[in-house]
């Protein structure tokens with residue numbers, strides 16, 4: 001199947017860091033359909049050769065095993081084209097149309113890896129140039145908009161140009177192998193389903209912790225913050241994956257319908273819950289691997305007086321029969337103690353104790369997303385009896401866990417998130433992409449938090465780099481008698 005993949009933002013951060021390395025991996029694994037072109041588009045006045053050598057130089061920053069050899073790069077580079085374009089100029093779209101018409105590929109993918117402010121004009125111009133054919137697919141990066149109104153405006157423009165099945169709203173967390181495995185665990189195995197409910201589960205924790213700071217994206221991040229960057233999309237998509245009802249089949253709309261129902265069931269915020277159940281923080285200076293690193297306000301591109309949050313912890317509830325009363329805690333932040341993303345399902349303790357067991361030791365299922373990818377099931381067992389201690393009438397139990405490491409089991413060379421999602425776009429598979437109504441519902445739920453922060457001038461709480469965020473995040477969960485999983 002021939003395809004043209006047009007990459008708007010072809011010299012941008014996302015193209016270098018994620019898209020080109022993922023396309024190369026797909027090429028190396030032989031999964032990229034033959035007869036494709038990858039056309040980088042950006043304002044820079046570059047020749048094709050200059051673009052190819054820029055990309056070659058960027059591969060030096062990629063992990064060693066994912067770097068192409070010179071011969072591999074030459075074969076990959078044969079797919080790469082470059083077109084300088086100013087996205088606001090109609091004549092530049094006419095040049096793009098001429099390039100695409102040269103070969104009439106069966107599928108044309110337009111990937112908008114640009115600032116969201118350019119989405120609308122790009123879509124209007126694509127339509128005006130007749131590039132919105134039935135063969136066209138468009139990929140939109142998150143965050144799509146800045147709030148509900150801007151999200152709706154973008155979605156309306158894009159839907160005015162292409163039908164919903166041609167629109168691929170990307171959330172790369174859905175492409176992670178660990179998230180696929182969460183779906184497999186829940187809907188391919190019957191074991192946990194009877195337990196997956198309020199009667200047996202005490203609370204669920206979703207953590208996406210990063211040890212990195214804002215890197216070279218200070219200006220973008222300062223306008224965005226952790227709530228828009230991580231919670232509105234990645235964290236809520238994980239929440240949907242863990243809380244949704246089993247879909248009737250594995251088709252895109254069946255899955256999206258169930259995710260939408262979860263988002264619609266999120267308990268709306270009140271003045272009280274906004275004050276008590278949402279914590280924002282901002283990192284200050286500290287050391288990482290023995291080296292001093294700047295605080296958020298000293299990062300390049302960031303306003304020195306910035307009140308942008310780099311950390312969010314919150315307590316959500318899902319108001320339906322399955323989950324009523326079960327707290328879902330979400331926590332995400334930059335410059336935290338470790339890179340660690342996981343979902344922890346804490347089960348209720350045994351209803352009647354006939355053994356001694358350590359405080360707070362109940363069964364727990366941990367879905368490790370990264371850096372480890374796997375499952376841990378925590379149980380209580382009768383350990384070695386201690387010969388030095390006198391026997392007591394009541395036996396003591398010890399926490400132990402079963403550990404399933406998917407990297408060891410399936411090999412760490414599995415298909416990465418962007419690689420899988422890019423191939424899905426080329427093949428036209430929508431299962432792992434977000435529908436507009438899901439996105440709108442997620443914005444509707446986070447907007448009151450944004451509004452509350454606009455009015456509350458106390459700003460984010462400082463936390464030192466290399467910690468787990470402000471202490472208020474521990475207090476948030478301790479009020480319910482729980483603690484974050486790394487603290488237990």
Ligand code: BG6
Pocket residue numbers: 210229
């Ligand atoms: C992106 C955010 O969507 O996800 C970044 O914009 C964040 O700020 C990144 O660093 C995290 O992705 P991953 O796959 O490294 O966990």
